[in-house]
Amino acid sequence: MGKTPGKNGNDGLGIRTPDSSYGIADPKAGGTLTQAQARFPITSNEEMKGFNHLTKDNQTIREYLAKRLGGYGEAQGELNDHSFWLDKFKEAFRQPEANAEQLITEQNISFALAQYELSQVFTNNPWLSYIKGDTTALNDSAKRGAILFYQSKDEGGAGCVSCHSGDFFTDEQFHNIAAPQLGHGKGDGASGHEDYGRYRETKQESDKFAFRTPKLIKRCSYRPMDAFRRIRKPNRFSKTFG
Numbered sequence: 001m002g003k004t005p006g007k008n009g010n011d012g013l014g015i016r017t018p019d020s021s022y023g024i025a026d027p028k029a030g031g032t033l034t035q036a037q038a039r040f041p042i043t044s045n046e047e048m049k050g051f052n053h054l055t056k057d058n059q060t061i062r063e064y065l066a067k068r069l070g071g072y073g074e075a076q077g078e079l080n081d082h083s084f085w086l087d088k089f090k091e092a093f094r095q096p097e098a099n100a101e102q103l104i105t106e107q108n109i110s111f112a113l114a115q116y117e118l119s120q121v122f123t124n125n126p127w128l129s130y131i132k133g134d135t136t137a138l139n140d141s142a143k144r145g146a147i148l149f150y151q152s153k154d155e156g157g158a159g160c161v162s163c164h165s166g167d168f169f170t171d172e173q174f175h176n177i178a179a180p181q182l183g184h185g186k187g188d189g190a191s192g193h194e195d196y197g198r199y200r201e202t203k204q205e206s207d208k209f210a211f212r213t214p215k216l217i218k219r220c221s222y223r224p225m226d227a228f229r230r231i232r233k234p235n236r237f238s239k240t241f242g
């Protein structure tokens, strides 16, 4: 659901999130996939939530943070200067008379984050310049890398494009690439420190340790193992051996 190409989730079918059951739309997902996604980094133990608030459900956490930012409800007074944010929300949502409780809400915050993300357009990078015909935009080493990236294994290449395809270098599919687990994991496996990836949603054995191919835009010049040094979300990497 919510996967009609080009609609960013806004296709009237609803958007399923980790807060709703598999195949069921989340009524609080927001209008776009971008907004739905913006609501989750703060609720993931391995990302921004940490392990000190395990008993609080996701929506409680989001609403608490909104109250803290807006300085109302039980979070009143936790931050010093609220007028900055209230003024920004009044202006952005064109509601000069509204108060923090009406404006600085979980739904408005995630909407604003999504609009900001949607305003980011990757137009200025050497790869794109090269594609558009500027043959000097890449140096020889990068060009050799690109050939490796695009050639299949049979042709002597590394076959990266079989998954990292298209303008954004992703087929948007799930694959188990046998990358080792780094970080805390999601509590899976005998050790409790593995992350079963796509299996956690589908419960299909073949989806164990499968993760969605990430975009590589702005990262296309790195060698594969550099990914481990540059990685920002270590929990997304899965353990396959041992």
Ligand code: HEC
Pocket: 149, 158, 159, 160, 161, 162, 163, 164, 174, 175, 176, 177, 179, 211, 212, 213, 214, 215, 216, 219, 222, 223, 224, 227, 231, 232, 236, 237, 238
């Ligand atoms: C079979 C499909 C597949 C192939 C082939 C493949 N990748 Fe990936 N790649 C993935 C998946 C899936 C992930 C995410 C793994 C995870 O989250 O644990 C990934 C992650 C990455 C990342 C980390 C990006 C990030 O945002 O964290 C980089 C960089 C990368 N791949 C580069 C390459 C390069 C270079 C090649 C060729 C040598 C390659 N990949 C071949 C599927 C593939």
